[in-house]
Every structure is written in structure tokens, then in C-alpha cells.
Amino acid sequence: MLNVLRVIVQKVNAAKDLQAALEIIVHEVRVAMKTEVCSVFLYDNDENCYTLMASEGLNQSAIGMKLLRSEGLVGQVGLREEPINLQDAASHPKYRYLKESGEERFHAFLGVPIIHHRAILGVLVVQQQEVRFFDETEESFLVTMSAQLAAVIAHAEASGSLTRQETGRATKDTRFAGVAGAPGVAIGEAVVLSPPAYLSAVPDRPAEDIKLEVKRLRRALKAVRKDLKHTAKKLAASLPPEEIALFDVYRGMLDDNAIGAEVRTIIEQGQWAQGALRQVIEEHVKTFEMMEDPYLSERATDVRDLGRRVLSHLQQDDNVEEVVYPDQCVLIAEELTPAMLGEVPRDKLVGMVSVKGSGNSHVAILARAMGVPTVMGAVDLPFTRISGIELIIDGNLGRVYPSPSVELRGYYQEVVDQEREFVAGLEVLRDKPCITTDETRVSLWVNTGLMTDVARSLDRGAEGVGLYRTEVPFMIRERFPSEKEQQEIYREQLQAFAPFPVTMRTLDIGGDKALSYFPIKEDNPFLGWRGIRVTLDHPEIFLVQVRAMIKASLGLNNLRIMLPMVCNVAEVEEALHLIHRAHGEVVSEGMDVKLPPVGVMIEVPAAVYLVRDFARRVDFLSIGTNDLTQYLLAVDRNNPRVAELYHSFHPAVLAALGSIVRDAHAEGAAVSICGEMAGDPAAAVLLVAMGYDVLSMNATNLPRIKWVLRNISAQWARELLEKVVTMDNAFVIQSTMELEMRKAGLGKVMVSARASQD
Missing domain, CATH: 3.50.30.10 (Phosphohistidine domain)
Known part of the structure; x- marks a missing residue:
């Protein structure tokens, strides 16, 4: 049966359009189940009815006939969202005879729903003349078939609606x-x-002339480095030098002594240039994809793109229009x-x-x-x-x-015009403090990564860095960076923002975020050896990094050290001991530098219940709302299948955030937010109401958040918080927040087009 399922799905996937796909389904399922009839009914949400789209066994004149949503056995299958198996369909009270279908001679009936992302797409039906129940194996096969084909049908429907729009026959907007x-x-x-080449399609092949293959490789690498330099030049007007420097990193990766050397080694072993390139790129891609940190694991895409570009030159495919x-x-x-x-x-x-x-x-x-x-x-x-x-x-x-449609386009054009006008007016806020109308002061900081956009952050009024990811310099090397190398990198960051504070997270690797020169393989990397667990197991790595940070802060005194993924007090105490030791070692070298404030990240559920214990031992706490939400809800936020379940306004998330800030303040510790929630206007209002001292976000969002907070009172925010914490649905909470903010005259910042869709 598995082979049959696989073959049917492959044939349906190869269909040219939706109708062809449905006709393949009814034929193949009828043959596989040895039934006399197989039919597919598709549901139209706008018309609130089912249409017989394809059938093998019923009279073809019945194709196109419709049933209301609750009409007939088909309607019952859709309403119940489960199979209906009958030995004599006509005896069922909900039976509805389709005139001209010729189904009066068929008694046995089995219908299963076709469901995609919780939405009913249609019903798949098989029928036989014999009076009998379909057995469990037959029912299981049809249910499995329906589940396998749901995504295929949904995609074919979407493509079909696109075709109707192209020919001007669209009746509704497709989303x-x-x-x-x-x-x-x-x-x-x-x-x-389209990407210039597909590495996965490159076969292994012996090199006929090794010297020639090496020469072709060098020529291709040189060409891509030139292309990247040209691209960086074109982007220079749009991005700051720090961001443009990313292309220097890419060019460095393609250097004759980097990826080039690895490819050359394989060529010299007898492989042709294209095959050698594929092997090296795939190995690097696997390394990045194994990394747990989403920001770093996504670098696999960049490496794959570099490989494709080199391959395109190797294939001499440069004459594209x-x-x-x-x-x-x-x-x-x-x-x-x-x-x-x-x-x-x-x-x-x-x-x-x-x-x-x-x-x-x-x-x-x-x-x-x-x-x-x-x-x-x-x-x-x-x-x-x-x-x-x-x-x-x-x-x-x-x-x-x-x-x-004209109506939808008009609505969105208005949104675009209002947003452009609104953003242009935010520039005047750069040097103004973020203070609510009732004098509550809120500090707005920024999160930074590899190419820190210092100028952009300061231009938007950033008052500090809430999260600087220190692991990235480790990723672009083939070894651990030395203490001196790290010191220079950290010094640059600290000087750029001085006198504002810069919060540096200690090395956050491990699990499926392994370094190429420090491999870690685990069955469950998300719950594995990562973050503080790795660095405490390797104090030689931790001490070098902390010493580099402290030395980099000499004369600036704006460093803050933050510990990631802590889940118990023992980890914090051990880390503090090592930090004090590192500080003592730096002082013993004759450097007069202060011990920086130390904090922890609250991003696992266990830490939520230990906030008071942590607050007694450290100077500040920071909440990584992205991971905390993900772990609290057990939802991978980057998985489209469960994306709707990931919601920052989930009652459990709001309860946890409220508990954290209350416990931290009870112990006199400052507490900040460094996750995406801080950059959401509605969420920022709730966070201020809860009492968070610092909101750290992407620099782009900072002016918008400052405008919102300067136009509300903290008392109004607290009243709104009291209202929404009694609600038990994240979407209701979000809708309530947006409605109340519009009532308060903050509609300009609520630029989403939700009102036109829901």
C-alpha cells in the first residue's frame, strides 16, 4: 500500500492543473481499492457548497452538480470532519440522491474529508453496488490517501485561482x-x-585534466569574487559599511586559501571541479544547518548561494539574458x-x-x-x-x-500612503527621551549581530545595546579566535556605543549550533548541550572570552555580560566565579578596569520560576521572548504548519512575563526584553504596563515604539493590561489591543491590514 500511495502522489504532483490532478485521483484510487466508483467533491467557502469535480463510475453528466454545506452524506462528512462508512447509503436519513448521477445502483458508501491546515477542502468518496461495509484496511487507505493529497490539492487550487486571475475570470482575491x-x-x-545553478544535480566524475580543472576553479572563484564586489558597490548607498562588510566575508570564504583550497584538494584527488565544489559546499551547508541558533543556521542559504554562483561560472552559463x-x-x-x-x-x-x-x-x-x-x-x-x-x-x-481586486488594491494603497507619511514624521523623535505622558521613563535599546549597524542604531535614538551576539566571530573562522582577536572585536562595539551600555551575551553554541571545528551531534539538540552548558564544561573557552570582554572595556566601563540559556542557580554561581576569576587575572596584569554588571537570560520555562534566586545573585535579567515563547508553547516558530500556534500574546506567555518582572523588581534587579516582542507596538504597551525597565529591539522598530510610548500614559497601559490578562485567547487579546490603541489615537502605528481580511 505504501508503494501505491507513493505512486499516486507522484502522478498527482505531475498533473498540469487541478482538474487533471482530480481525474488522476479518482482513477488511481478506484483501481487501487478495486471499487466501482470514486468521486471528489471540492468545497467552495464563498458559495458555501460542494461541487462534484471528478468521478469515475458515476455518469459524467453529473460533473459540476452542487450540494449545500450540510446537504447529503458528503455534507455530513465535511461537517463531522471524519469518515462515514455505510453498507447501504440510501437508508441513511441524510442521503441525498444526485439526479442523473446514476448512483442509485450503488449501496456501499465510504466518504473521508480532505483537510488542509484545519480547513475543509472537500470530500473523497468511494462506492460499490454490494451491500457491505468497507473494511478497516480500505478505510485506513482512503484516510491516508486523503491526508497525503490535501496539500497537493490545496496547491493546485491556488495555482488554478492564479490562472483564472490571469485570464480576468477571478471572482475573489487569492491569498x-x-x-x-x-x-x-x-x-x-x-x-x-532563479538560482544560476543547482549543485545537487552535479554528478561525480573523474577529472580528465587535473591542472585544467584547478585552473577553471580559480577562474570561477575570481569571477564570483568580482561579482560580489560589484554587488556590494551597488548596495553601498542603501546599507551602512558594517552591513556591506558581509560581502567581504563572502569573498574571503571564496579565497584560494579557504573554500578554494578545500575544493582544490578534492580535485587533486581526481574529482572534476564541479563535483569537488558540490562536495565542499554541501559539507559547509550541513554544518550551518545543524546550528540551533536560527540566525546562524540560516547562513546555510548564503553558503549554498555562493556555491551556485561558482558552479554557474564553471558551467560557463554566463550568457543569460x-x-x-x-x-x-x-x-x-x-x-x-x-x-x-x-x-x-x-x-x-x-x-x-x-x-x-x-x-x-x-x-x-x-x-x-x-x-x-x-x-x-x-x-x-x-x-x-x-x-x-x-x-x-x-x-x-x-x-x-x-x-x-480594485477594492483590495485601494485599501492597501491607502495603508502604504499612510505608512510613508507616518514614518517620515518620526525623525524628529531621535534625540527625545522615551517618556510616557505621565512621566514614566522607558529605555529603548537595540539588538545587534555580526554586522552591527551602529550608525543606524544611534541615528534612531538607541540608548544602548540589549543583546550583542558574540558567537558570530567564532563562526567565520576555522578555529577559536584568540583572546586578542576577540578583544579587538569587542572593543570596536563598546567604543561605537560609548558611553551607552553594551550587553554582550557569552558564547552561545552547542547542540545543533556546532562550530565546524567543534562538532556536536545529538539526537535532540534543542534540549541538548548548548549555551552556558557548553562554556561551563569548557572554562578555557569561557575565561578567554570573558577576559577579552573585560580588557576591551578598559576606560569605557560600558560593558555588561549576559549568560544564555541558564536553567539553575548552580550554573549562575559557577559562571560568576569564573567571571570574578577572569577579572582578577586582568587586574593582575596591571589593567585598572571595573568588574562589569552580570546578568542572565530568561528563555527557558525553568528559569521563570527561579527569577528571585537569580536576581539575588546577578545585576540584571533579560528575557529572550522568542525562545521563551517557543519553549513555553512547544512550538517551532519557523515551522509553517504550526506557525499560528506561536503567539506572543498567548495567556501563558503574558502570565510568565508578568511573573518575571514582579519577582525581579521584588529583589531590586533591573529587567529588560530583548526579543521580537519589544518591537511590536501593542506588545510594547503591555510590557511597559508590566514594568519592564528596558525594551531592546531591531533599530528599524525603535522610532515607532518611541512614538507609541510617548503618546500613552503608563496608567492607561496598566488598565489595558488588567483587561487583557483576564482573556484566554491570544487572538482575542491581540484584536483587543489593536482596537483600544486605535480608540486612543494610535491607529497610525497599527499598519497591518487585519481589518480588511478578518
């Missing part, structure tokens, strides 16, 4: 869901980019990469969509920095067929609308 990558709304023309970009360009790709951004003139790029990837991919991070609305993970989008079509990109909700 494709993804993951919010960068906020904002864009309207423009789709331009689809140049793409013409429209003035309002929405860039689409199966997997967007940073290098692709440089191919579009910045003044023409208004939005982006990536079929693969998450909100933590480097493209999404760059998009947020550039202010380009972006949707990631739009897995159902038939991207190969939308080039040249007008699209609406809703980066707030992660939605894509191809060929929108």
Missing part, C-alpha cells in the same frame, strides 16, 4: 500565507529570479539570498517574497534593515508562474495577494 519577514506593505510587479526590473519591483525567488538583493536597483525594490526561509534568515534581517516589506516561507506560492503579475506584499501578516 498565499507565509511568515512575516520584514514589516510594511508593498504593491508592485513580480520579478522571479539580463533581467529588466520595473520601477515597483517585487523580487520573488524560491530561496532569496543577500546577493540577489544587489541585482535589483535599490530605488526600484519595493518588496520581496521567498518560498523558502524564515523570519530569521539573513535576507529577512537585511530587508528589515533596508525597510523593504518581505514575506518568507510562502510554500504554497506558485512562484514560477507569477512573473509580471501585480502583487500586494503584506509583511506585517506574512501574506501575498496576486492580481488584487
Whole structure:
């Protein structure tokens, strides 16, 4: 049966359109189950009815006949969302005879629902003349078949609606869901980019001339390095030097002494250049994909893109017709990469969509920095067929609308115009403090990564760094960086923000975030050897890093050290002992430097219940709401199948956040937020109401949050908090927050188009 299922799914996947897919289904299922009838009914939510779309065994004149949502046995299968198995269908009180179908001679009936993402798509039915129940094996097969085909049918339906729009026969707006990558709304023309080459298709092959293969490799590497330099130059006007330096890292990776040397070694062993390149790139991609940190694991996409570009030169496939970009360009790709951004003139790029990837991919991070609305993970989008079509990109909700109706386009155009006007007016807030109307002071800090955009952060009024990821310098090397190397890196960060505080998280590796030179393999990496667990097991690594941080702070005294993923008091005490030891060693070297404040990250559920114990031992606490929400709800936030279950306004998340700040303040410890929640206007209001001292966020969001908080009173926020904490549904809480903020005159900041969809 497994083989039969596999064959049917493969045939359906290869169908040219929805109708062809349905006809394959009814034929193949009828043959596999040896039944006399197989039919597919699809449900239309707008018309609230089922339509017989395909059948083998019933009269073909019945195709197109309709049943109301609750009508007949088909309607009952959909309402109950479970199989109905009858030995004599006509005797059932809900039986509805389809005129001209010829089904009066069939007695046995088995119908199963076709469900995709909790939505009923239709019903799959088999029938026989014999009066009998279908046995358990037959029922199980049909249920399995339905589950296997649900996603295929959903995708085919979406593609079919796109075709109807192209021919002007659309009756409703089609929406494709993804993951919010960068906020904002864009309207423009789709331009689809394809990767220049596919590494996975490259076979192994003996090198006929090793010297020639090495020469071809060097020529290809040189060409790609030149391309990257050109791309960086084109992006220089849009991004600061720190961000542009990422392309220097990529060029360095392609150096003759880096990836080039690894590929050359394999060539010298007898492999041709393309095969050797594939082996090396795939190994590097695996290393990055194993890393637990979403920000770092997404670097696999960048490495894969570099490999593809080198391969394209090796294949001498450079004579591709140049793409013409429209003035309002929405860039689409199966997997967007940073290098692709440089191919579009910045003044023409208004939005982006990536079929693969998450909100933590480097493209999404760059998009947020550039202010380009972006949707990631739009897995159902038939991207190969939308080039040249007008699209609406809703980066707030992660939605894509191809060929929108006049009404929908008009609504979103108004949103775009209001947002542009609103953002332009925020520049005057840069040097103003974030104080509520009733004099509550809130500090707004920024989160930074590898290419820290210092200028952008300070230009937007940042008062410090709430999270600086120190592990990234470890990732771009083939060994642990020395104490001196780390000191220079940290000094640059501390000087740039001085006198504002800079919170440096200690090395956060381990589990499935292993370094290439420090491999870690585990069955369950998310609950494995990671973060503080690794560094405490290797004090030689921890001490070198902490000494480098302390030395880097000499004369600046704006360093704060933060410990990741702590889950018990013993870890904190042991880490504090090592930090005091490192400080003593630095002082003994003759450096007059103060012991920096030390804090912990609250990002696992166990830590929520130990806040008071932690607060008695450290100087501050910071909540990583991304991981805390993910662990509390047991939801992978980058998995589209469960994305709706990940919600920062979940009552349990709000309860945990309230408990943390109360316990921390009871012990006199300052507490901050350094997760994505801090950059959400509605969430920021609740966090201020709870009493958080610092909100740390992406620099792009900082002016918006400052505007909101300067236009509310802390008392109003507390009253709103009291109202929503009694609610038991995250979506109701979010809707309530948005409604109350609009009533309070804060509608400008609520730029999502929720009102037009729900």
C-alpha cells in the first residue's frame, strides 16, 4: 500500500492543473481499492457548497452538480470532519440522491474529508453496488490517501485561482500565507529570479585534466569574487559599511586559501571541479544547518548561494539574458539570498517574497534593515508562474495577494500612503527621551549581530545595546579566535556605543549550533548541550572570552555580560566565579578596569520560576521572548504548519512575563526584553504596563515604539493590561489591543491590514 500511495502522489504532483490532478485521483484510487466508483467533491467557502469535480463510475453528466454545506452524506462528512462508512447509503436519513448521477445502483458508501491546515477542502468518496461495509484496511487507505493529497490539492487550487486571475475570470482575491519577514506593505510587479545553478544535480566524475580543472576553479572563484564586489558597490548607498562588510566575508570564504583550497584538494584527488565544489559546499551547508541558533543556521542559504554562483561560472552559463526590473519591483525567488538583493536597483525594490526561509534568515534581517516589506516561507506560492503579475506584499501578516481586486488594491494603497507619511514624521523623535505622558521613563535599546549597524542604531535614538551576539566571530573562522582577536572585536562595539551600555551575551553554541571545528551531534539538540552548558564544561573557552570582554572595556566601563540559556542557580554561581576569576587575572596584569554588571537570560520555562534566586545573585535579567515563547508553547516558530500556534500574546506567555518582572523588581534587579516582542507596538504597551525597565529591539522598530510610548500614559497601559490578562485567547487579546490603541489615537502605528481580511 505504501508503494501505491507513493505512486499516486507522484502522478498527482505531475498533473498540469487541478482538474487533471482530480481525474488522476479518482482513477488511481478506484483501481487501487478495486471499487466501482470514486468521486471528489471540492468545497467552495464563498458559495458555501460542494461541487462534484471528478468521478469515475458515476455518469459524467453529473460533473459540476452542487450540494449545500450540510446537504447529503458528503455534507455530513465535511461537517463531522471524519469518515462515514455505510453498507447501504440510501437508508441513511441524510442521503441525498444526485439526479442523473446514476448512483442509485450503488449501496456501499465510504466518504473521508480532505483537510488542509484545519480547513475543509472537500470530500473523497468511494462506492460499490454490494451491500457491505468497507473494511478497516480500505478505510485506513482512503484516510491516508486523503491526508497525503490535501496539500497537493490545496496547491493546485491556488495555482488554478492564479490562472483564472490571469485570464480576468477571478471572482475573489487569492491569498498565499507565509511568515512575516520584514514589516510594511508593498504593491508592485513580480520579478522571479532563479538560482544560476543547482549543485545537487552535479554528478561525480573523474577529472580528465587535473591542472585544467584547478585552473577553471580559480577562474570561477575570481569571477564570483568580482561579482560580489560589484554587488556590494551597488548596495553601498542603501546599507551602512558594517552591513556591506558581509560581502567581504563572502569573498574571503571564496579565497584560494579557504573554500578554494578545500575544493582544490578534492580535485587533486581526481574529482572534476564541479563535483569537488558540490562536495565542499554541501559539507559547509550541513554544518550551518545543524546550528540551533536560527540566525546562524540560516547562513546555510548564503553558503549554498555562493556555491551556485561558482558552479554557474564553471558551467560557463554566463550568457543569460539580463533581467529588466520595473520601477515597483517585487523580487520573488524560491530561496532569496543577500546577493540577489544587489541585482535589483535599490530605488526600484519595493518588496520581496521567498518560498523558502524564515523570519530569521539573513535576507529577512537585511530587508528589515533596508525597510523593504518581505514575506518568507510562502510554500504554497506558485512562484514560477507569477512573473509580471501585480502583487500586494503584506509583511506585517506574512501574506501575498496576486492580481488584487480594485477594492483590495485601494485599501492597501491607502495603508502604504499612510505608512510613508507616518514614518517620515518620526525623525524628529531621535534625540527625545522615551517618556510616557505621565512621566514614566522607558529605555529603548537595540539588538545587534555580526554586522552591527551602529550608525543606524544611534541615528534612531538607541540608548544602548540589549543583546550583542558574540558567537558570530567564532563562526567565520576555522578555529577559536584568540583572546586578542576577540578583544579587538569587542572593543570596536563598546567604543561605537560609548558611553551607552553594551550587553554582550557569552558564547552561545552547542547542540545543533556546532562550530565546524567543534562538532556536536545529538539526537535532540534543542534540549541538548548548548549555551552556558557548553562554556561551563569548557572554562578555557569561557575565561578567554570573558577576559577579552573585560580588557576591551578598559576606560569605557560600558560593558555588561549576559549568560544564555541558564536553567539553575548552580550554573549562575559557577559562571560568576569564573567571571570574578577572569577579572582578577586582568587586574593582575596591571589593567585598572571595573568588574562589569552580570546578568542572565530568561528563555527557558525553568528559569521563570527561579527569577528571585537569580536576581539575588546577578545585576540584571533579560528575557529572550522568542525562545521563551517557543519553549513555553512547544512550538517551532519557523515551522509553517504550526506557525499560528506561536503567539506572543498567548495567556501563558503574558502570565510568565508578568511573573518575571514582579519577582525581579521584588529583589531590586533591573529587567529588560530583548526579543521580537519589544518591537511590536501593542506588545510594547503591555510590557511597559508590566514594568519592564528596558525594551531592546531591531533599530528599524525603535522610532515607532518611541512614538507609541510617548503618546500613552503608563496608567492607561496598566488598565489595558488588567483587561487583557483576564482573556484566554491570544487572538482575542491581540484584536483587543489593536482596537483600544486605535480608540486612543494610535491607529497610525497599527499598519497591518487585519481589518480588511478578518
